[in-house]
Amino acid sequence: MKNIPISALIGLFFTALYFLMAIFAPLIAPYGMAEVVGDVWEPSRIEIMLGIAPDGFTESQYWLGTDNIGRDLLSRMIYGGRTTIFIATMATVVSFTLGSVLGFFAAVTGGWVDQSLSRFVDLVMSIPTLIFALVVLSVTPVTVPMLIIVMGLLDSTRVYRLARAVAVDIEVMDYVEAARLRGEGTSWIIFREILPNALSPLVAEMGLRFIFMVLFVSTLSFLGLGVQPPEADWGGIVKENKDGIVYGIPAALVPAFAIATLAISVNLVADWVLNRTTSLKGGRG
Amino acid sequence: MPLIAKLLVQRIALGLLLLFLVSGLIFAGTMILPGDVAQSILGQSATPEALANLRAELGLNEPAMQRYFNWLGGILTGDLGTALTSGTDIAESIGKRLSNTLFLAFWAAIIAVPLAIFLGLLAVRFKDRWPDKMISAVTLASISIPEFLIGYVLMYLIAVKLRWFPSVAMINDGMSLGDKLSAIALPVAVLTLVVLAHMMRMTRAAILNVMQSAYIETAELKGLNGFQVIFRHAFPNAIAPIVNVVMLNLAYLVVGVVVIEVVFVYPGMGQYLVDHVSKRDVPVVQACGLIFAAVYIGLNMVADIVAILSNPRLRHPK
Numbered sequence: 001m002k003n004i005p006i007s008a009l010i011g012l013f014f015t016a017l018y019f020l021m022a023i024f025a026p027l028i029a030p031y032g033m034a035e036v037v038g039d040v041w042e043p044s045r046i047e048i049m050l051g052i053a054p055d056g057f058t059e060s061q062y063w064l065g066t067d068n069i070g071r072d073l074l075s076r077m078i079y080g081g082r083t084t085i086f087i088a089t090m091a092t093v094v095s096f097t098l099g100s101v102l103g104f105f106a107a108v109t110g111g112w113v114d115q116s117l118s119r120f121v122d123l124v125m126s127i128p129t130l131i132f133a134l135v136v137l138s139v140t141p142v143t144v145p146m147l148i149i150v151m152g153l154l155d156s157t158r159v160y161r162l163a164r165a166v167a168v169d170i171e172v173m174d175y176v177e178a179a180r181l182r183g184e185g186t187s188w189i190i191f192r193e194i195l196p197n198a199l200s201p202l203v204a205e206m207g208l209r210f211i212f213m214v215l216f217v218s219t220l221s222f223l224g225l226g227v228q229p230p231e232a233d234w235g236g237i238v239k240e241n242k243d244g245i246v247y248g249i250p251a252a253l254v255p256a257f258a259i260a261t262l263a264i265s266v267n268l269v270a271d272w273v274l275n276r277t278t279s280l281k282g283g284r285g
Numbered sequence: 286m287p288l289i290a291k292l293l294v295q296r297i298a299l300g301l302l303l304l305f306l307v308s309g310l311i312f313a314g315t316m317i318l319p320g321d322v323a324q325s326i327l328g329q330s331a332t333p334e335a336l337a338n339l340r341a342e343l344g345l346n347e348p349a350m351q352r353y354f355n356w357l358g359g360i361l362t363g364d365l366g367t368a369l370t371s372g373t374d375i376a377e378s379i380g381k382r383l384s385n386t387l388f389l390a391f392w393a394a395i396i397a398v399p400l401a402i403f404l405g406l407l408a409v410r411f412k413d414r415w416p417d418k419m420i421s422a423v424t425l426a427s428i429s430i431p432e433f434l435i436g437y438v439l440m441y442l443i444a445v446k447l448r449w450f451p452s453v454a455m456i457n458d459g460m461s462l463g464d465k466l467s468a469i470a471l472p473v474a475v476l477t478l479v480v481l482a483h484m485m486r487m488t489r490a491a492i493l494n495v496m497q498s499a500y501i502e503t504a505e506l507k508g509l510n511g512f513q514v515i516f517r518h519a520f521p522n523a524i525a526p527i528v529n530v531v532m533l534n535l536a537y538l539v540v541g542v543v544v545i546e547v548v549f550v551y552p553g554m555g556q557y558l559v560d561h562v563s564k565r566d567v568p569v570v571q572a573c574g575l576i577f578a579a580v581y582i583g584l585n586m587v588a589d590i591v592a593i594l595s596n597p598r599l600r601h602p603k
Binding site: 124126127128130134137138139218222223224225238245250252253255260263267 | 303306307310311314315316425426429430431432433434435437438440441445446539540543544547548558559561562563565567570571574577578581
């Protein structure tokens, strides 16, 4: 662990920062999430420092200004990050648990179970994820647990493919055959033989899936089909403040910065994990 | 060439079968809740009469299989049903919007495809030097931001600060082609950026793959310069994977359009779909979902067909 490359360190630092902000949101945020503290779209302290604020404003007590109904944008961003990161994490957990267990199961069992599961996954993947999610969300109530389940289920197809591909390679190893001859059951083979050996490529993939989930839930909220107001989340903040863009108010662009930095830092970490894995395992990954 | 004809027929039949199964999946997707669709559309406070009316209108009193085949039969004869919220004919509303959406996607593809291939070639030519590194850094950044945010960033910088193009993309029949193009300049730019990143990375990977072949080394040893090697020897052999990349990204474009249309208030399919999802207008959502899925599957099928046609090894399988 000593020689972590500098890019991975930067990634780890910012990823940790975002997660800590999400966990300790109520302690960090200067104001309440839904508390109206000022006028509509007051300029931010940063704009004033850079000298790009509209004329007549020389000071501001809000680091990022206020939003479309006068709530503190920094507090909204911190609470919004909490919601976004929570949903993305939970959906990633759902998709990994389901996708990897089913993928391993298909690889170990083989035969018609494998065939029917794999063909069904192919079928689901032939519909664009966003379109399928919109179809399902048109009849289900849009609540946080529902979002997590829909996103997790749709994404588990991708995890299934990876898990199955990795497990098929491992399944033919001698130690798996030894376990079989010993008389171990399917669940032992999945959790004690295959899972430990398939863990590293799956962990690297987890980073990418997490980012995809962040982008996905932001998109859904932006379309008004994700997290519902007054709850804050990064996509919703864009939706609330988008009308300001036409008047030259950049409040809606703040989440762009947050999402991009989170995505890039997680990507840097995932890249490092992936490189480490491939060099350790002789290229298999 | 009976063998290649057989391969093509197989692929097209598979595509049609897939389309049929997907229609079933989309239909089932709207019944995924154990409860009643009418109940979840109207909410808990609905009166029993309203529920009964909606059930009758949706045909919910019939068994699910019969409803599915009625729906499918309607689609095959061009009847997509009527919208619950407005009572208008869905096929009529979609017709105009579909051509608007295809207009937008067409111009984005016209710009993105040659640009992506050229930049991909450039990245290969200057591999591991600054043009390559800069291109991959920019592509990493642009796939880390959701489409709608790229849309607003461009809108803020180009439409509001620089005032080059309008910030909303309203088009109608009375406009000339030039006016239309100016109106859709920003959404086209965003879509181009979004698919450019993916397409360039995949083009670069496809050509690099070919560059490792022995005949490339021969070409280098006989004294051709870098660009000549790429154009005369690597590029023709990379056409099949590149066409594949292009088709996959066009399919991606069709989905990206949904969000971008909402950002720029463009009167296309995507906005129509999103509007009716929030209104819980199930027939419209099913019809739009099926059309998007059909375009997506169709483009993927074209990608496979081009791959079969352009690869001599696939034409003569052992």
